[in-house]
Structures are given as C-alpha cells and as structure tokens.
Amino acid sequence: MIQSPAAEAARRRTFAIISHPDAGKTTLTETLLLSGGAIRAAGQVRARGENRRTRSDWMKIERERGISVSASVMTFDHQGLMFNLLDTPGHEDFSEDTYRTLTAADAAVMVLDAAKGIEPQTLKLFEVCRLRDIPIVTFINKMDREAQDPLELLDEIASKLVLNPAPLFWPAGSGGRFKGMLDLRSRLFQPFERSAVEREQAGHPSPVPGDGAAMDAYLTPEERDELLESVELVQGASPAFDPQSFLEGHMTPVFFGSALRRFGVEQLLDGLGAYAPPPRPVAALRADVETHVAPGDPEVSGFV
Structure with missing residues (x-):
C-alpha cells in the first residue's frame, strides 16, 4: 500500500552517531543493523578475515586503519518504522564530512566509552549538534x-x-562484575550473558522482575543490594525523563550496554523509535520569500 509523503515521513527516524575515535561507534552501527534485521552478521573493526568486513567502513583505507573516514547512510525497517542511520567519521582529520552529515540528522546518538567519558572530539561534535538543535540520545558503551x-x-x-x-536503565556493576541492567521504568532486570557461544545460540536471557527473588539467579545478595541502593540514589538525584525536554535539547536519555557483546543495543533502538523525532519542517527561501519546507511536500527539495 502506497502511503502519502506526509505519512511516510512520519515513520522515518534519521539519526547520526557521534563519538570520539575508538569509543565503539562503528561497532554500534553494525550491531544496530543486525538488531534491525538489515544484516545477518555484524562486522568488527578489530577482528580478522570476514568478521572485519563492516558495512559502514567500506573504503580500503577504512578497513586497513580501522577508522571511519567518510560518511555513509544505511536504511532498515524495524517495528513499522524506517531508520536512516548516518555513520560519520570519528577521527578529527575527517570531521568536515561529519559536520555536513549532521545537517541531515533529526537526532544523534552520542557514544561514550564507559572508562573514558566525554573526550575532545565528542565535545566538538556535541557543540555542532547543539548549534543545530539536534536532540541527543546517550549510549554508554563498553560496560x-x-x-x-x-x-x-x-x-x-x-x-x-x-x-x-536521564537514565532509562541502570547497570549492575562493570567489567568482570557486570551482570546486566535494570529498566527503571518497567523494573525488569535484563541479565548480561558473557559467553559468546551461548549468546549466539539463544540470545541474552529474558528479563526478570527486578524487585524479587528472580534476580538471585544472576546476582549475589550483595550485588542485588548494591544495585537497588544505587538505583534509589540515581532516581533521587536525576530528573525523570521528559520527552519534550529531550526534543528541545535540554535532556538526554541515557542507555548502557556493550555494542561488541550486542547488549543494550535493542533497548537503544527501541528508544530511538519511541523518542527520536521524525523529519520536521525546515526554514527555506523560495523566490526570496521566507518559507518552510514540510516533510510531506510533494516537490523534491535538497540542502546545498
């Protein structure tokens, strides 16, 4: 069934991924494509052979150096929405391409290395997003x-x-003690499965109630108490997530996970579908008259 341009635009989510080099941007891109059903196997920047063949880093120099040097766009459907993922260069030598790409993004995913936090290139790219009023979703990687x-x-x-x-999930430990994360809205605990073999065969275990004995299979009593205490602390210190404040650029929803282990990425994708905005009207000049180009306009338009 053919939809009107306005209806088709309403189901689109166009977002860029910004980060400092080596924070895991390309790995997250591959895992998002896998979660969205666009590919069957995710490539890895640091892997060997076929496993290294990432879809976003297709140029020879990108595969040799393990970095993104050009922007690329990948499109996939997921749960009735069409996602346009704009992969941008992370290295500052190629940042001009990133600045251009952000003009087409309606939202951005800011990837942070959990051990390093906000790094210089992340800060630069964030400022570009702020100048363009692009709402930011935060993914804290490598938990x-x-x-x-x-x-x-x-x-x-x-x-x-x-x-x-505004964290939507909260991690239970990190590193060798990382056991999963608690959904702060549903109070469901998502266990983390470290074994790659078991994860490939059955995926991550199903969520369990986060306030009962079901967590005992994954956390020691001390770990459970530590998690619940930290959740109480963060909920008392952080504001509740407000979608309107997010769209206005004042708030960022925070997700935790491991792109390499494919953990937390489906939750991030669901969050993008629920909260990231569809295309919005854009200010333009038509015959020297100020106007707006609406997403549902039948005429083709472009930004030069």
Whole structure:
C-alpha cells in the first residue's frame, strides 16, 4: 500500500552517531543493523578475515586503519518504522564530512566509552549538534570492561555539556562484575550473558522482575543490594525523563550496554523509535520569500 509523503515521513527516524575515535561507534552501527534485521552478521573493526568486513567502513583505507573516514547512510525497517542511520567519521582529520552529515540528522546518538567519558572530539561534535538543535540520545558503551562510576559519568554529562542526563536503565556493576541492567521504568532486570557461544545460540536471557527473588539467579545478595541502593540514589538525584525536554535539547536519555557483546543495543533502538523525532519542517527561501519546507511536500527539495 502506497502511503502519502506526509505519512511516510512520519515513520522515518534519521539519526547520526557521534563519538570520539575508538569509543565503539562503528561497532554500534553494525550491531544496530543486525538488531534491525538489515544484516545477518555484524562486522568488527578489530577482528580478522570476514568478521572485519563492516558495512559502514567500506573504503580500503577504512578497513586497513580501522577508522571511519567518510560518511555513509544505511536504511532498515524495524517495528513499522524506517531508520536512516548516518555513520560519520570519528577521527578529527575527517570531521568536515561529519559536520555536513549532521545537517541531515533529526537526532544523534552520542557514544561514550564507559572508562573514558566525554573526550575532545565528542565535545566538538556535541557543540555542532547543539548549534543545530539536534536532540541527543546517550549510549554508554563498553560496560563489560572496567568503567568509571555511572554516577560520575552522569555528572560529567551534566557539567561539561550542560545537559540533563536521564537514565532509562541502570547497570549492575562493570567489567568482570557486570551482570546486566535494570529498566527503571518497567523494573525488569535484563541479565548480561558473557559467553559468546551461548549468546549466539539463544540470545541474552529474558528479563526478570527486578524487585524479587528472580534476580538471585544472576546476582549475589550483595550485588542485588548494591544495585537497588544505587538505583534509589540515581532516581533521587536525576530528573525523570521528559520527552519534550529531550526534543528541545535540554535532556538526554541515557542507555548502557556493550555494542561488541550486542547488549543494550535493542533497548537503544527501541528508544530511538519511541523518542527520536521524525523529519520536521525546515526554514527555506523560495523566490526570496521566507518559507518552510514540510516533510510531506510533494516537490523534491535538497540542502546545498
């Protein structure tokens, strides 16, 4: 069934991924494509052979150096929505391409290394997003490695970016002690499965109630108490997520996970579908008269 241009535009979510080099941007891109059903196997930047063949880094220099040097766009359907994923160069030598690409984004996913927090290139790209009023979704990556305290990471986002972080999930430990995360809205605990073999065969275990004995299969009593205490602390210190404040650029929803282990990425994709905006009217000049180009306009238009 052919939809009208306005209806088709309403189901689109066009977002860019911004980060400092080596924060896991390309790995997250591959895992999002896998979660969205666009590919059957995710490539890995640091892998060998066929496993290294990432879809976003297709140029020879990108595969040799393990970095993104050009922008690329990948499109996939997921749960009735069409996602346009804009992969941007992370290295500062190729940042001009990133700045151009952000003009086409309606939202951005800011990827942070859990051990390093906000790094210089992340800060530069965030400022570009702020100038263009692009709402930001935060994904704190590499939780399966040793990481900073999550509360310190939230403080860094608030102080360096002047952006209110609103975590939607909360991690249980990090590194070797990382056991999963608690959904702060549904109070369901999503266990983390470290074994790649078991994860490939059955995926991550199903969520379990986060306030009962079901968590005992995954957390020791001490770990459970530590998780619930930290959740109580962060909910008392952080504002509740407000979608309108997010769209206005004042707040960022925060997700945790491991792109390499494919953990937390489906939750991020669901969050993008629920909260990221569809295309919006854009200011333009038509015959020297100020006007707006609406997403549903039948005429083709472009930004030069």
